[in-house]
Amino acid sequence: VIFRQLFDAETWTYTYLLGDPDGGGAVLIDPVLEQVDRDLQVLADLKLSLKEVLETHIHADHVTAASVLREKTGAKVSVSRHGAKEADRHLKDGDVVEAGAVRVKVLETPGHTADSLCFRLHDRVFTGDTMLLRRTGRSDFQNGDPGALYDSVTGKLFSLSEDTLVYPAHDYQGRMMSTIEEEKRLSTVVGKTREEFIAFMNAIDKPKPTRFDVAVPANLHLGKKS
Ligand SMILES: [Fe+2]
Numbered sequence: 001v002i003f004r005q006l007f008d009a010e011t012w013t014y015t016y017l018l019g020d021p022d023g024g025g026a027v028l029i030d031p032v033l034e035q036v037d038r039d040l041q042v043l044a045d046l047k048l049s050l051k052e053v054l055e056t057h058i059h060a061d062h063v064t065a066a067s068v069l070r071e072k073t074g075a076k077v078s079v080s081r082h083g084a085k086e087a088d089r090h091l092k093d094g095d096v097v098e099a100g101a102v103r104v105k106v107l108e109t110p111g112h113t114a115d116s117l118c119f120r121l122h123d124r125v126f127t128g129d130t131m132l133l134r135r136t137g138r139s140d141f142q143n144g145d146p147g148a149l150y151d152s153v154t155g156k157l158f159s160l161s162e163d164t165l166v167y168p169a170h171d172y173q174g175r176m177m178s179t180i181e182e183e184k185r186l187s188t189v190v191g192k193t194r195e196e197f198i199a200f201m202n203a204i205d206k207p208k209p210t211r212f213d214v215a216v217p218a219n220l221h222l223g224k225k226s
Helices: 033-045 066-073 146-159 180-186 194-202 212-219
Strands: 002-008 013-019 025-029 049-054 076-080 089-091 096-099 102-108 117-121 124-128 165-168
Touching: 002 033, 013 033, 013 102, 013 165, 025 096, 025 102, 033 066, 049 066, 049 096, 066 076, 146 180, 146 194, 165 180
Parallel strands: 025 049, 049 076, 076 089, 124 165
Antiparallel strands: 002 013, 013 025, 096 102, 102 117, 117 124
C-alpha cells in the first residue's frame, strides 16, 4: 500500500494518504481545506484516484476539505455515526472502508469528542486526537468525556499489538509517529486510575483553539461554506 504523511503548517495537522498501487484507489484521512490543491497533485503524481475521505472527528482547529474533495473527485465521505449528517456513510465500530486493496478498519474511540474514531490499516493506527504522542487529546469541548477517553485509550488502543505504528492528527513538536509500546510507557494515561485521569484532565485549563468558532460550524457540514 502507498502511504504518505502530509502536513499543514498553519494548523499542525497531519493528513494521511493511503493508496492501492495496483487498482489506483486511494483514501485520505483528515484532509485540510487549504491543502486541497496539494493533495490533488499528490494523488495525480502517484496515479491514484480518490475513493474515500475519512474524518477522525469533527475538528475544532481546521476546516476539513471533505466536501470540496467530494465535489472535485466524486469520492465518498465517511464519518462517525455521531458526526456530520451530510456524509455518505456513517461508521461504527468494526466497519471496514475499502478502496481497492486499501482496507481500513474502524474503531470507535469516544472521549476527545463524542464522534472520535481511530482507523487501522495493517501495522498502523491513525489515532486522530484521541491519542496524541505522549498524551491524549483534550476532552473539554464537543461532548468530550475524560472517562470515555481513558477507556478508549487504555481499553481499545492499548489492546493493539505493541509494535503497531501510531500516527496522530497532530504533533506540536514535530514528532511524526510513535508506537503502541512507547505510548503504553509514556502517555499521560499511564500510571493513573480512571478517576485520577479524569481529575488530571479536568484540571487542564486551556483556551479554545483559535479557529474553533469557524472550524466547528463548518465541519458539522463537512467543511462546506454556508
Ligand atoms: Fe480535535
